[in-house]
Amino acid sequence: MEIGLEAKDIDMFIETKIRSIVKSISWRILATLTTVSLVFIFFHRIDIALELGGVEIVAKMFIYYFHERAWDKIKFGKVAISPFVVWLTGLPKSGKTTIGNNLFRLLQKEGIKVQRLDSKEVRALFPETGFTREARDEHIKRIGYLTSILEQNGVSSVASFVSPYKESRDFVRKNTKNFVEVYVKASVETCIKRDKEGMYERALKGEIINFTGVSDVYEEPTEAEIVVDTEKLTPDEAAQKIYKYLKKKFLNVRRL
Template sequence: MNQQRGVTVWFTGLSGAGKTTIANAVDRELKIAAASVELLDGDELRQTLCRGLGFSAIDRIENMRRIGFVAHLLTKNGVIVLVSTISPYREIRQELRRKIGDFIEVYVNAPVAVCEWRDVKGLYEQARAGLIENFTGIDAAYEVPLQPDVECQTDRETIAQSTIKVLTKLEKLGYI
């Protein structure tokens, strides 16, 4: 039996940058190719696995560690894991890379102005009005990856172009 190699593909970037959109597109393509794949979405996980965590630095780190733990379990069992979460801190992303091993960091890059324009939930507007505290990109820091494995510049490329970049990296590294 030909067993698939597991890998965690960690999509990081500001709210509204396009992380979930690209992860969903990659998920669809991998499922068409009959890959074993699981999508872990940060918004959904905050309502379940990470319920009760706030947005302080300590809570954000704990949120990432919990998601990373699940991603690691799936990865070591041959699943391609697509994680879509802001994950603002470089150090914890690097810690997760070391722990998981098979790890691809995808920086979904879009300027704050573009993210605000795309914001259907009105989160940026609420953050600027002081209704949401510790909002990444407004009053909480986002540490840009220094050497991401893939960078998707979603203000300059289509969803299809970004998706192809991720799939090409997975193929190049022998995961698909």
Template sequence: MKKGFTIWLTGYSGSGKTTISEQLYQSLTAREIRCEKLDGDIIRQHLSKGLSFSREDRCENILRIGFIAEMLSRHGVGVIVSAISPYREARNTVRNKIANFIEVHVSCPIEECARRDVKGLYQRAMSGEITNFTGISDPYEAPLDAEITCDTARESIDESTDKILRALCRMGII
């Protein structure tokens, strides 16, 4: 059986997590590596419906995603998680439960994320219409020891994806 793993992409809304995860998924499946994507927005619509954006509920959401990722990776599946995951403590709790956990900080200045925002969420958050918005009215605790950092203000999606793939090869994950 192949070794499972979890790639956990964390960063601000609009930083490029979902786009990178899509391309990473395509690259891994092209190599015939079994993998699944767990996107924070989609998980919130289904598994975590009803949770608020309070610190407690955000942490609960991350723990739920982590539970699924751990189960899948334990059974030899590569898991790609793209979720803001704003709190270091919740990410570290998940990290400690999953073998072959690779944290990817998708770094991008909040101004650039707001510029990219097609849904208008940042504007609504800055006007006070949306509360508890990560980076505006709620904190984002950047990783202190991420295995990989992708600077999407300076790197293309291709460059970020290639960086992750090269690191996975170096680590013996793929």
């Protein structure tokens, strides 16, 4: 099931407590043996070296503990990531897929767990049941459900769907925690110009029914978190714009 750009198999690892304990002990023994050796080399007194080693073992354990606790309070260099759902909506050929792919790569590079969901790829395995308003609404709600479950499990998503109806987009918004609606804006005229597959043409001829922008309504978002005008921005610039917003809002890089 190869959905998304690069589906990877992730193995989780758990380090048991006993491993951490044994590793800590082995390090402490090694470290103290080093100190004892150094003291012996410098002073040629094995009795005092061993005595010092005994004191060091206890002292370092305490100091290490307080060092850990102190660092726990220090926010420097920590990044908290709240999982989010980026929802790209717009007319067919407005540029959603390309922008979504670019954004997905930027997020992956940052080490963020993210799932790509695009209408074309999803369709094969997650069939839409029809092209009526109701059927399309339901399809979007199902995808929304999926993104919500991913979000709950710490996985963000980048979804790109025409999703023409405000109601179904708002359904996803309501049922996710960090919803980012991105209106990928381009006029119908521009979209027609970009359409090398001739979908608009066929829709205009009546060969495709309920085609958004031609024979079905596209309800423009009125409260989108981000609007990217693809008549002015390249797909790269658009992805960067969204990325910056996400970084500011959901990637809480802490400084001193």
